[in-house]
Amino acid sequence: MQNSSLLTSIVVSSRYIPVWIANLLLIIVILITTPSTLSQTSFSTTLPLVAFLAIAALGQMLVVMTGGIDLSIPNVMTLAAMMIVGVGAGSDDRLLTAITAALGVAFGIGLVNGFLVSVLKLNPLIVTLAVSQVVRGISIEYAADVANEATVPAVLSNWSTGQFLGVSHIFWVGIIIAVVMTLLLRFTVAGRRFQAVGANPRAAHLVGIPIKLYVMAAYVFAAMLYAIAGILLAGFIGSPTLGLGASYLLAPIAAAVIGGASLTGGLASVISTCAAAFFLTLLNQMLRIQGLSSALQFVAFGIAIIGGMIVSGDRIIKGVERLLRSLAAPAEPLSENANNAKA
Template structure:
């Protein structure tokens, strides 16, 4: 036993391996400060570049097709006239980001216009008392849409289309086919008057103000980031503790309220209520949102792109009107633009997925 113990080999010590790097190239340490201008530009989604490129093309076409196409005063007036579309496009973008669609915004605009004229005809009425009622009615219609789509499996396309039919029927029954009322002078001033003598109306400021506020909420708040997360992947957002149904309700309530504001701006421009004046805005708001980079699959979109989409439609419509193109043909053009932008956005999404 002693001899065996003496012959026993001592335990091997583990060799410590020291790994040395042969790469002596200095590595760039990332900056801890705010991102540079180039980095911020690189982060801008590609669809927004496409939207503003299309805006520049339409602006160039407008300038070449008319004698005073590049006149700043005229361009500001064109954007002022597009304020109703701009406001309802904000509403549509919110719903599309939430993976929805709202085809009832056009009839809601008609309802808001009819209700504004009817309430303004009453004695002692003022905008301070009329506008809150109109906006609440629009938000109420949006709430019905939200409850229907958040707590059932009805597709947004069919659900909001059915609501649009209901609202149109109610408008026809209440007005008996002949809307009546008065458009107050201060409301007309909202559309026709100039601000500080500049060639744009207060309605343009309303549109831009809403654009900035909604854009800041979406990009700088936790609720805004959760809102986009719900649209991108509702199940993953729900598993993360995000109240998916609450965000869906918020999207459609905001859509109804904003559509009502757009209806008020519409009657300020037209000067009289109508049963059909807002019908075309449902399609045009979808076109503007899609041109601006909003994905119908949800989760993508923003107010910067939506502004470009509205500008494209405004300038393109002015060009078509300058050539006396009929309204049906203009609808065809808008539809073709929508199809092309859907194809472009889908192709860009495929490329991003491959990376």
């Protein structure tokens, strides 16, 4: 029994190993080729970018854990950012109202996604793509009514570019979100039930867990995380545009998968997903510092993502399972003829 539990633990943990190896190898390459990427100035610029991607990736991770995928990230982030500008109108007094409105709209978007996927049983890829286009249209129409010179409230802009203990405020927010999500998923009844829904929906249904409710919750909380990332990004750049979320379509999916999540649903790791976000962001920064053209940066970044998905958690875990089964298989008994020959 103990051996079985140990083997299960080894198999589950093995899916999170590649992302840490990838980070180690990337740092070695950086130290050899472009050590300036890890300089204090460059690194302090990188950390907020890590947080933006990590927060969005954690939202995507929740959806992936239910066996779905969410393509609405870029436009939810953009709409949230534009609402900070539009509702906030550059006034510190209206910042709280703007944040509440942005999160409320994100809640509604997540609710629509979750309802269409869990209740109507529609394909999550198509649903979230369609909803994303609707949100995109709303963002364009909304942005047209926002004054060109409008910016985010100064208090948000100043806070977003500030530091605590020499580390970006935004990065601290990312850490807090990661810690809270880890605690909720690991140590609460709701968190364990949510993981059960993704790992084995049929078994979860048999024990009375409301699967539809948990799937809807995944999309709702994911959308709110996208909105938080958009709000923070708006504060960081000061004057957000309609292209704000464009680079957050593929990267959060890649971070979730490279971090060990399975696209068919199941367990995932908050910490490993954040580590994958760090890897992708640091890789992107290294490519920029090396002076590669935008075209070559896209090529290199895409190849890295494909490579990461090739050694993703699913493939690793299957390989480990095969290895453990081969090691645990008993040796075939010798034939009677062989025994007689030895005698």
